[in-house]
Amino acid sequence: MAWLVVSSDVRSILSDLARVGPGIVLIIAIEFVGHAFNTLGWWFTFPAAQRTGNFWRLFWVRSAGGALNEATPVASLGGEPAKVALLRTRMSAGAAAASLLATKVSFCTAKAVFVIVGMAIVWSRLRLSPEVSWALFSAFAVMVIGIAMFAAIQVWGIGSGTISALRRVRIPHRFILRIESALHEVDAHLRDFYRSRTGDLVRSVAAHLCAYGCGTLQILLLLGWLDLEYDLVAAIGIEAFGALVGLVFFAVPASLGVQEGGKVLIFAALGLPRPAAMAVGITYRLVSLLDIAVGLVALVLLQHRLAPSARKAKSALVGGHIREESP
Secondary structure (H helix, E strand, C coil): CCCHHHHHHHHHHHHHHHCCCHHHHHHHHHHHHHHHHHHHHHHHHCCCCCCCCCHHHHHHHHHHHHHHHCCCEEEEEECHHHHHHCCCCCCCHHHHHHHHHHHHHHHHHHHHHHHHHHEEEEHHCCCCHHHHHHHHHHHHHHHHHHHHHHHHHHHHCCHHHHHHHHHCCCCCHHHHHHHHHHHHHHHHHHHHHHHHHHHHHHHHHHHCCCCCCCHHHHHHHHHHHEEEECCHHHHHHHHHHHHHHHHCCCHHHHHHHHHHHHHHHHHHHCCCHHHHHHHHHHHHHHHHHHHHHHHHHHHEEEEHHHHHHHHHHHHHHHHHHHHHHHC
């Protein structure tokens, strides 16, 4: 990240950022619309009975978990246990975990589809070296195979294989029984989603694709503000290339340097100026930092609201036991 800034024309970057100016407010607004579409994609993975009244809760839980994913170097998985914990007053841990596994598949499927379509649209205009092209293609192919295997494991069931592995490493039997019970519920939810609710799977993928449409709109606006041509094909290509780089380098915390480097590479391949690429990358970085800040605030507020709910649930449980034991 530092090298990209220092090795570029800093004065031109600052000039381009000045051109964006207050427009960043609109970019931020579109970003949150995209988050709403991604939340909708997650929302569709829940059974219909568990969706009512939960959309905005899911929006803020997703924001909180996303902030942890971005801020921790654990391959975008740091916030997933937090999401399950933040939903425990609304549903079982098994239902929440199953929804997260399913939405990972639908999100990655949407990303792969968008990358394939977007890169196909813009490919004839790109000037990429064969080495870079083959490296990206190979990494993308490996990631697609990984996504397909991840989906297949969910369809077949994750419980039996996990329990067999735990028995081989001689985990105490009482722990295996607890894990087996939890995984049985997860498998039941996943079987229902993939075999009985294929329409919800399609709607989930479509919602995530709409989020990429929001990203394309952001790029299109930024190109115009930077005195470049309003070029829809280039905007789709830039967004698709960014999604490709994000998919391949998913383990880098907050895509630091990777996001900016990807913008420089795709802008150069399209014959667009490097300072403009860095201005776009830095704009996205500022939006990302705001995202993380909002997510961390949401995490604190959700935990604050969760504590009284947990105490109330515990009191109700204790009270129920007392009434049962009364003569």
